[in-house]
Amino acid sequence: MAAPQEALQRSAELIPQESHDTLQIRGLAREFVASPEFAHYLADAIAQPNAYPYAYMRRLGELGFLAMDIPPEAGGDGFTPSQLAAVIEETSYGGGGMGLVPTVQTTLTSGAIARWGTEEQRTRFLPDMITAKRIGAFLLTEPRGGSDAKGTNLRAVRDETRGGWVVNGEKTFITSARAAFETGGVLLTATRTRQPEPGEDREKGMTFFAIDLSENTEGLTVGQPFDKLGQPGSPLHQVFFKDYFIPDEPNPVMGEVDEGWAVVEAILAHSRNGIAAQAMGIARRGLDEAIKIGETRALYERHLVDLPKWRLRVELMTRQLLIAQYALRRSLAMEEAGHPYAPVGASLAKLAAAEAAVYIANQSLRLHGGSGYINEYSITQVLKDAVVLPIYEGTDVVQENVLYHYGATQDLVDMLYAPSGSVTRPPRNLPPIEEVFAAIDAFEPQPKVDK
Numbered sequence: 001m002a003a004p005q006e007a008l009q010r011s012a013e014l015i016p017q018e019s020h021d022t023l024q025i026r027g028l029a030r031e032f033v034a035s036p037e038f039a040h041y042l043a044d045a046i047a048q049p050n051a052y053p054y055a056y057m058r059r060l061g062e063l064g065f066l067a068m069d070i071p072p073e074a075g076g077d078g079f080t081p082s083q084l085a086a087v088i089e090e091t092s093y094g095g096g097g098m099g100l101v102p103t104v105q106t107t108l109t110s111g112a113i114a115r116w117g118t119e120e121q122r123t124r125f126l127p128d129m130i131t132a133k134r135i136g137a138f139l140l141t142e143p144r145g146g147s148d149a150k151g152t153n154l155r156a157v158r159d160e161t162r163g164g165w166v167v168n169g170e171k172t173f174i175t176s177a178r179a180a181f182e183t184g185g186v187l188l189t190a191t192r193t194r195q196p197e198p199g200e201d202r203e204k205g206m207t208f209f210a211i212d213l214s215e216n217t218e219g220l221t222v223g224q225p226f227d228k229l230g231q232p233g234s235p236l237h238q239v240f241f242k243d244y245f246i247p248d249e250p251n252p253v254m255g256e257v258d259e260g261w262a263v264v265e266a267i268l269a270h271s272r273n274g275i276a277a278q279a280m281g282i283a284r285r286g287l288d289e290a291i292k293i294g295e296t297r298a299l300y301e302r303h304l305v306d307l308p309k310w311r312l313r314v315e316l317m318t319r320q321l322l323i324a325q326y327a328l329r330r331s332l333a334m335e336e337a338g339h340p341y342a343p344v345g346a347s348l349a350k351l352a353a354a355e356a357a358v359y360i361a362n363q364s365l366r367l368h369g370g371s372g373y374i375n376e377y378s379i380t381q382v383l384k385d386a387v388v389l390p391i392y393e394g395t396d397v398v399q400e401n402v403l404y405h406y407g408a409t410q411d412l413v414d415m416l417y418a419p420s421g422s423v424t425r426p427p428r429n430l431p432p433i434e435e436v437f438a439a440i441d442a443f444e445p446q447p448k449v450d451k
């Protein structure tokens with residue numbers, strides 16, 4: 001029988017290949033992640049999980065990986081979404097938090113300023129963000145519920161006398177928030193500037209601000225880092241606004257006043273491919289950890305990989321990985337082609353990749369036997385890093401709701417999830433992988449019209 005890696009290799013040939021340039025960039029990132037230097041940064045992050053990894057981020061800046069989401073005319077590398085995703089996947093393979101922090105610094109903040117900021121905001125923030133001299137954070141989630149993002153309630157009220165906005169309220173679960181404060185960086189913040197009129201969509205009346213922390217910070221505080229389960233090196237905080245004043249000059253608004261939802265939506269649509277790529281890296285790592293133990297540990301005088309029922313589980317994990325990879329490649333192609341429903345493709349990719357990562361990490365841990373439960377093995381970290389993937393950047397429910405709203409069938413959505421059931425027999429009614437790829441290809445998003 002072929003080894004699982006060979007099976008993976010054969011099935012991978014069905015997936016659209018990356019361009020030569022993307023493969024080269026991926027190779028550079030992979031080489032860095034395999035280096036003793038990266039291992040040193042990771043060890044620091046594990047030793048101090050709630051400390052911001054400044055040295056690592058500065059190094060990524062030197063390598064050009066923080067300029068990747070910024071077009072050359074704004075001083076960046078102008079990587080394509082596929083190239084950006086390749087770097088995020090590789091750094092996430094090294095460690096979930098090591099992939100998340102640069103994702104926040106690129107797709108959610110500097111990349112957002114490059115795309116949707118004013119010329120002046122680009123000039124003010126980007127040069128120092130691509131070197132990690134200034135750190136960015138993205139503030140959407142509020143304690144009352146992240147999934148209901150249109151219910152944003154951080155109040156920004158006009159102060160005509162002083163010429164600006166007075167902000168009161170709280171944001172929570174904000175990655176990199178303290179580092180943004182410590183570096184005089186930037187908080188990209190969704191606020192409520194007016195209540196929607198009766199009958200008006202709740203997205204109306206939101207305004208999106210780029211808050212410059214090198215200026216006034218009076219009235220702004222950041223909480224102690226949350227003690228979280230995984231992704232060391234990506235600290236998470238609350239941010240409190242108490243009569244915090246944002247002046248009108250220089251213009252702090254991204255997009256239009258009261259129309260900030262359009263910017264939030266566009267940022268998330270772009271960044272969801274980044275989180276899908278992060279999930280791909282974590283999923284691949286989980287699978288490799290299983291293969292590693294399978295090739296070294298022996299039972300009944302055979303290596304685990306040579307036990308057919310052990311291998312069956314690895315093959316199912318491989319299958320989920322390939323489905324996720326297919327969905328992500330398709331989504332990236334849609335984004336690169338400027339497809340009007342590319343954000344829906346990103347929701348599909350994020351759902352598939354997050355589910356694949358959790359399934360693979362969990363299966364991989366079980367395939368280790370008891371050693372999988374011991375913290376000194378990498379697989380415990382992989383599982384701890386994976387379980388948050390279906391939660392942030394829109395939970396599994398939020399992504400499913402997007403897919404159903406745009407006409408996905410339940411059969412398609414079900415195909416994105418891992419099979420469940422007995423661990424020693426192949427699941428029944430599992431569609432061939434080619435059929436799943438075809439179903440993903442056949443999905444042409446169309447918004448449902450409310451009747």
Ligand SMILES: Cc1cc2nc3c(=O)[nH]c(=O)nc-3n(C[C@H](O)[C@H](O)[C@H](O)COP(=O)(O)OP(=O)(O)OC[C@H]3O[C@@H](n4cnc5c(N)ncnc54)[C@H](O)[C@@H]3O)c2cc1C
Pocket residue numbers: 104138139140141142143144145146147148172173174175176228231236388391392393394395396397398
């Ligand atoms: C490690 C980490 C990093 C993060 N980084 C950031 C960041 O940098 N910036 C930021 O703004 N936010 C960030 N978040 C917040 C994250 O985006 C939110 O946690 C997420 O959107 C979910 O919101 P919530 O936690 O309020 O859960 P809730 O929205 O309260 O959801 C609770 C449960 O209800 C379910 N649910 C939601 N809608 C429905 C429905 N219609 N029907 C049935 N069930 C439903 C959800 O799927 C979930 O299971 C981060 C979170 C974590 C854990």
